[in-house]
Amino acid sequence: MKKSIVSILFLVLLFSCQKKEEAVTPKDLNKNFENYKENFVTSLWELYPYWAANQGYHKLDSVLVVSDSVYRKRQLDFAHAHLDSLQNYPLKNLSDNNIIDFYMIQNQLKSSIFYINKLRSYEWNPAEYNVSGAFAEILNGKYDDLDVRLHNFNIKMNAIPAYYEAAKANIKNPTLEHTALAISQNLGGISVFEKDLIAALAKSKLSNAEKKEIRGKAKTAVNAIIVYTNWLKDLDNKTPRSFRLGSKLYAEKFDLDIQSSYSADTIFKKAVDHKKDLHGKMFALADTLWPKYMKSTPKPADKLQLIKMVIDKISLQHTTPAKFQSEIEKQIPELEAYVKEKDLLYIDPSKPLVVRKEPAYMAGVAGASISAPGPYDKNANTYYNVGSMSGWSAEKSESYLREYNDYILQILNIHEAIPGHYTQLVYSNQSPSLIKAIFGNGAMVEGWAVYTERMMLESGYKNSAEMWLMYYKWNLRTTCNAILDYSVHTKNMTKDEAMYLLINEAFQQQAEAEGKWSRVNLSQVQLSSYFTGYTEIYDFREMLKKEQGATFNLKQFHEKFLSYGSAPVKYIKELMLKEIKK
Incomplete structure (x- = not known):
């Protein structure tokens, strides 16, 4: 009796495996991978809205990410979860183009982990923190009506003070070279919130109330930038990190x-x-x-x-x-x-x-x-x-x-x-x-x-x-x-x-x-x-x-x-x- 039950279980398992293999053909797997890629990119943009905007995806233009420890954990969790998900797609059954996409996704996820855990440039490169580019692209973009873009600009400005506070909390021992660049580029970007914004508002059909609100937030943004650059100038950095990576970090960064x-x-x-x-x-x-x-x-x-x-x-x-x-x-x-x-x-x-x-x-x-x-x-x-x-x-x-x-x-x-x-x-x-x-x-x-x-x-x-x-x-x-x-x-x-x-x-x-x-x-x-x-x-x-x-x-x-x-x-x-x- 015991032997018969074992035999039946074996046949059931064998039949199940055969059905599973038949159910997931290479054609189906490639279709599934296409769906996975679509969902992956949507999730990627939610994590990196500025990157999304650079690629022409503007649904998240009103979001300014505050790069703090909570955000870095989100990035790491995302990378590890999707590295696990990739294991569901055996390379032998993927099309040539999907194999390349698989490798490129995998490399991007591994790079994210490397950049956060090993390179840690968020601690030594103050130039990573600069809001001007993201806001300039909203003003200069041709992808939507000016008033829609200015509305996103308005909402996005809410996070600027917190953005620069997080930057100051992250920075530990910045290089002198990146510190100087951060000061120069951030101050250079102030015109986005002054001259450039004023020119855009002059063409806008927004209500006077919202224009006034935008101008007020812009002044707060400029102040946050100036406070950040002054903080960098006054930073007591007796042991600045060298800008040189060293052989080990360089080799790993080169490969990725x-x-x-x-x-x-x-x-x-x-x-x-x-x-x-x-x-x-x-x-x-x-x-x-x-x-x-x-x-x-x-x-x-x-x-x-x-x-x-x-x-x-x-x-x-x-x-x-x-x-x-x-x-x-x-x-x-x-x-x-x-x-x-x-x-x-x-x-x-x-x-x-x-x-x-x-x-x-x-x-x-x-x-x-x-x-x-x-x-x-x-x-x-x-x-x-x-x-x-x-x-x-x-x-x-x-x-x-x-x-x-x-x-x-x-x-x-x-x-x-x-x-x-x-x-x-x-x-x-x-x-x-x-x-x-x-x-x-x-x-x-x-x-x-x-x-x-x-x-x-x-x-x-x-x-x-x-x-x-x-x-x-x-x-x-x-x-x-x-x-x-x-x-x-x-x-x-x-x-x-x-x-x-x-x-x-x-x-x-x-x-x-x-x-x-x-x-x-x-x-x-x-x-x-x-x-x-x-x-x-x-x-x-x-x-x-x-x-x-x-x-x-x-x-x-x-x-x-x-x-x-x-x-x-x-x-x-x-x-x-x-x-x-x-």
């Missing part, structure tokens, strides 16, 4: 942020080798150009000095501070026409690119950048933010313009605009995967922009020895970014050593080198993303060209590569190779 098939150590070694190769190519070009620019001047014995002398001469060809932005505006349609003429890839003419002066609340880190609309706000403007030289000395402006001379400025516009960041981000927003759009991989995004620089010159763009020499100089910057980033954060590279690398070996102007030193003080790993992504993309393309021979189509490669969205290069490569084999 970059998601490369290479380690941080490997990328550093590749960059050092690439620098040597670039120096060789640059010497050959500079030696050829010597008679044209240096006439009968005796050549120096030092090859790097010879390169520098030719570059310095060519760099005298540049625009003026007053015309810097207008020169960029003029070049954008020229680049677009060239890409179309050479049939390099399709560029959607309906997506606007607006060149603007870099907003004050963004100033202090990079000289040029792209602000693109998210996947929910695809019709909004893409902004090309151009740093201003207003208030600079004549000497500093001249140094900056020599760096961004007539040749380099064109390469910068290729990188930032067409067919670089702007073009890639338009494609990313058209990706069927929302996960890839919102978790965009920095190395792929930056790598694509760097790759397009070389690709454009290879296709014949402004082909000359001068342009190639300046391109190699520009590419040397990408290469030395990786060397600098790794060396500063893991090898204790000093400022003097960094300046020697940037000025003597990368041929950068003093102003540019100083700016890069400041940037590596304020960021970690991001400077390595350019070289890492570029190396992976270029090597992949060259591999396909070799394998496919005459059948290789450059435009098809570009459009197929970009169609996967801003996913890590290693996953795009895997999917493209899989499709080619079919």
Whole structure:
């Protein structure tokens, strides 16, 4: 009898397992995973409303998160819960695109845990606390009626005093560099609550009572910002944390942020080798150009000095501070026409690119950048933010313009605009995967922009020895970014050593080198993303060209590569190779 019961139980269990396996087919599992992703993103936005707004999701615009210990616990609970949920979706039964989404979600959740438990930048980076950007986007947005946006602006301001009180409670031993940045950017953002808000209210149809309420809260907001910056200025910080991460934290952050098939150590070694190769190519070009620019001047014995002398001469060809932005505006349609003429890839003419002066609340880190609309706000403007030289000395402006001379400025516009960041981000927003759009991989995004620089010159763009020499100089910057980033954060590279690398070996102007030193003080790993992504993309393309021979189509490669969205290069490569084999 006992044996019979056991046998029956075994059959029941076996039948149940078979039914379960039949019930959840790969098709069903992928459908379930699509539903999971949709619910996951909705929950993600509830936790990160400002991130949601950046992506064009504006249902939570009235919410300002107060980043206190309770909020950090919510973040950790969210990450752990969803890491558990992912275990319900075996990779072997997911589609190729869903496998990438799975990995990107998993990486994001692990990153959240790392940032809170190990990196702990909320304790040492006061610049993480700045409300101006979120409020500026509400004022500048085109996604809703102005009065609706101002109403959200009004409600959102309620949390500003608590926001800055939480910031003060979080900060323990801030770095001096991030403290200075926080003071500068927060004070720069006050105009959002004064001049910018006043201009918006003048156009508004809100009642006088609500306008008065908004103006009153804005004064409270400005006061909270001033109190915070004064608190930072007066902070008794006798033992400030070093801005350097150290080898262990850097390696872990590199793996999570970059998601490369290479380690941080490997990328550093590749960059050092690439620098040597670039120096060789640059010497050959500079030696050829010597008679044209240096006439009968005796050549120096030092090859790097010879390169520098030719570059310095060519760099005298540049625009003026007053015309810097207008020169960029003029070049954008020229680049677009060239890409179309050479049939390099399709560029959607309906997506606007607006060149603007870099907003004050963004100033202090990079000289040029792209602000693109998210996947929910695809019709909004893409902004090309151009740093201003207003208030600079004549000497500093001249140094900056020599760096961004007539040749380099064109390469910068290729990188930032067409067919670089702007073009890639338009494609990313058209990706069927929302996960890839919102978790965009920095190395792929930056790598694509760097790759397009070389690709454009290879296709014949402004082909000359001068342009190639300046391109190699520009590419040397990408290469030395990786060397600098790794060396500063893991090898204790000093400022003097960094300046020697940037000025003597990368041929950068003093102003540019100083700016890069400041940037590596304020960021970690991001400077390595350019070289890492570029190396992976270029090597992949060259591999396909070799394998496919005459059948290789450059435009098809570009459009197929970009169609996967801003996913890590290693996953795009895997999917493209899989499709080619079919």
